[in-house]
Each structure stands twice: as structure tokens, then as C-alpha cells.
Amino acid sequence: MMDTSFDLAVIGAGIVGASTAWYAQKQHPNWKIALFDRSLAGSGATLYSASLDIPFGGTAFKREIACNSRRLYAQMREEVPSLPVADHPFYGFIQKASGDLLLQQCADNDAKMIPGLPCSVAGKYPWLKMPADSAVLSGVTVSRAIRNEMAGLLSGLFASEGLSHLLEGTEIQAVRCTGGLFALETSHGVIYSAERVVQATGPWTRTEGTDNLLMHYHVRVKKIVALHIYHPPAKEDPVFYFFDDEAFLMPRPELGYWLFSFRSDEWDVHPCPSALTIGEGDMAKAIGILEKYSPDLAPCLRGGRVFCDAYTANGDPLIMQAPGYPNYVICGAGSGSGYRLAPGMAAQALSIFR
Numbered sequence: 001m002m003d004t005s006f007d008l009a010v011i012g013a014g015i016v017g018a019s020t021a022w023y024a025q026k027q028h029p030n031w032k033i034a035l036f037d038r039s040l041a042g043s044g045a046t047l048y049s050a051s052l053d054i055p056f057g058g059t060a061f062k063r064e065i066a067c068n069s070r071r072l073y074a075q076m077r078e079e080v081p082s083l084p085v086a087d088h089p090f091y092g093f094i095q096k097a098s099g100d101l102l103l104q105q106c107a108d109n110d111a112k113m114i115p116g117l118p119c120s121v122a123g124k125y126p127w128l129k130m131p132a133d134s135a136v137l138s139g140v141t142v143s144r145a146i147r148n149e150m151a152g153l154l155s156g157l158f159a160s161e162g163l164s165h166l167l168e169g170t171e172i173q174a175v176r177c178t179g180g181l182f183a184l185e186t187s188h189g190v191i192y193s194a195e196r197v198v199q200a201t202g203p204w205t206r207t208e209g210t211d212n213l214l215m216h217y218h219v220r221v222k223k224i225v226a227l228h229i230y231h232p233p234a235k236e237d238p239v240f241y242f243f244d245d246e247a248f249l250m251p252r253p254e255l256g257y258w259l260f261s262f263r264s265d266e267w268d269v270h271p272c273p274s275a276l277t278i279g280e281g282d283m284a285k286a287i288g289i290l291e292k293y294s295p296d297l298a299p300c301l302r303g304g305r306v307f308c309d310a311y312t313a314n315g316d317p318l319i320m321q322a323p324g325y326p327n328y329v330i331c332g333a334g335s336g337s338g339y340r341l342a343p344g345m346a347a348q349a350l351s352i353f354r
């Protein structure tokens, strides 16, 4: 019989929860840890992610988490060589006037501003247009997940250890605290107990009940869209980032398209896949940005992916103790960067328990 009491319960097996469970197991091999997901591990925002890992942060906190995450992802890749991750060169376009600020926000010491794309690069991508008065950030290597299964993989590796359990299809409906112990009530009527809890429920932020710790924290949920451009990329192609428009082109050679991510401003949506679609407004916005940087690619736009993420006001991830409950930590609101920040967020959340 599986035990129902744990040293740590992690609610949500997206990339943030899966990373948290993974690191907790490494740091505390004697802890009994449960990782719960209302659906399958990795089937939330993480499933839709472009999974691009770039070394930037607009605030000192985000830069610190980004830096730490890169280090931790590198370690993870050494430990699990089969992780489906690919590296790419990177070129970021930005207005010259903002170049210095961008360099300050970059967490990679090799980053440098250059006046334009190197000739060898410009010649290879004749469909790329550099806007007037722009400069290029280069010298940075970025990475991406090749398949959208990182959270599922990490959860599986975590669950293969003796004291750890992955409980999929198990929604936690309420968490209450009595005598310092948390009771996690599931949709099936089973109640689990845990000494510590990390809530990593991504964009699922709303629950009812005043004594329910699984709480409605102060974030907003925004739609995220990325479209697919069927213009075949090569394995070694770079990621092109358009900082002034918060957009990027990322090669996915294994699937035969470039992924084109851009900013959506549709707020307060619900994390329900069937309710979130790519509309005419999204296509029009994408084409408008492509007109600026690569108009020849616009006719190759075909479908894409859409979901949502939780955002804080300043874009920093949210890693905090629930007021009055030091052993209940909320870790989420990736603010559109939760894939790249996940290991750093997990490490920071776990450090609260020490």
C-alpha cells in the first residue's frame, strides 16, 4: 500500500513542479516525496512551451534565477545525457539606443553588441531584414527542448526512485493546516498529509474557500501564442530574437518549421485548452511583426500553439511562503519564462525550507 503521509508534497507536475520534486529528491534522499498532477505530468503550460532558454532578466532577481537555471540545466544535461535539448547560436536585434541596457540585463559574460549580422549569417538568411538604427546582440548560446516532454521526463525519473511517488490524475482541491501538518484533499476523497508543500500549479490559480491554502494568489493569466512557419530550418540555424517587439524565430528542424513567438495582450483567460484558440487578431499581429523583420516568411505561416501562463506585475516569478505558513511555498507565475527559469525557481523554493 502506498503511504499517504509525506515529507514533501509538490502540487503540479509542470516543469516547475517536476524540477522541484527532482531537486528535492537529490537534496533529501531520505524524504518521502509526492508529486501530484490533476492531469498528466507536463500537460499544462509546459506542454505548449517553445522551451527556449535565453540568459536575460529585466530585474536583478530574474537575472539571478536565469543564471542559476542555466547552471542547473547544464548539470541536469550532464546527469541525464538523454535529455532532449539542443543548443543554437543567437542573434538579437534591438534599437541601438537600447543596446547598453540589454547588455546589462544579459546574464552571459560573452554577450556583445555588434553593428550588424556577420556577413556569413546575413548571406545565409536573405529573408531577414534588419530594421533601421538597430544593432545586434551576439556571443550568446541558447538552448531549447527538442520535444515538449521535459516535465514528463523529469517526473518519470523522479518517480523511479524508491521513496518518491508521482500521482497523476489526482487533483488537489483543498489544503488545510492543523498542528503544523498539511492535509491535501483530493478529487477522489483521499486525503494525503505532508510536512511541507510546494504549490506549482502554473496558471491554475483560483480556488474557493477562505481556509483553503491552495489559494488565489495575486497574479494574472495571459494567453501566449506561437505560430509555425513552414520554411525548413537546418540543425545549426540560430535563434533570431526581436527585442523591440518581444518576438523571436526559433528553428525546429526536426519538425520542419520555424517557431515564431510574439507577445499577446489577451489577459485574464482560463487555462482551458479548448477555450484558447489562435484567432484572426493573432495572425494579423504576427504578420505585422514579420513584415518588419522577415516579410518573405509571412506566407509560410501555418497554425501553431496557444495556451497561457500566470504573470506577476513586474515579470518576476513568484516564490513565496504562504502568509502565516512557513512550510507552504508557492512557486510559479513563470510570466512567459517559466521553462527557462524552472530549475532556479525550484532551487529557490526549496531553500526556503532550510
Ligand SMILES: Cc1cc2nc3c(=O)[nH]c(=O)nc-3n(C[C@H](O)[C@H](O)[C@H](O)COP(=O)(O)OP(=O)(O)OC[C@H]3O[C@@H](n4cnc5c(N)ncnc54)[C@H](O)[C@@H]3O)c2cc1C
Binding pocket: 011, 012, 013, 014, 015, 016, 017, 036, 037, 038, 039, 040, 041, 042, 043, 044, 045, 046, 047, 048, 049, 050, 051, 052, 053, 170, 171, 172, 173, 200, 201, 202, 203, 204, 224, 225, 226, 261, 305, 306, 307, 308, 309, 331, 332, 333, 334, 335, 336, 337, 338, 339, 340, 341
Ligand atoms: C505557447 C507558449 C510558449 C512559451 N514559450 C516559452 C519559452 O520559449 N521559454 C520559457 O521559458 N517559457 C515559455 N513559456 C512559458 C512556460 O511554458 C511556462 O512559464 C511554464 O511552462 C510554466 O510551468 P509551470 O510548471 O509553472 O506550469 P504548468 O506547466 O502549467 O504546470 C502546472 C501543473 O499543475 C497542475 N495542476 C494545476 N492545479 C492542480 C491541482 N489543484 N492539483 C494537482 N495538479 C494541479 C496542472 O495540471 C499542470 O500540469 C511558453 C508558454 C506558452 C504557452
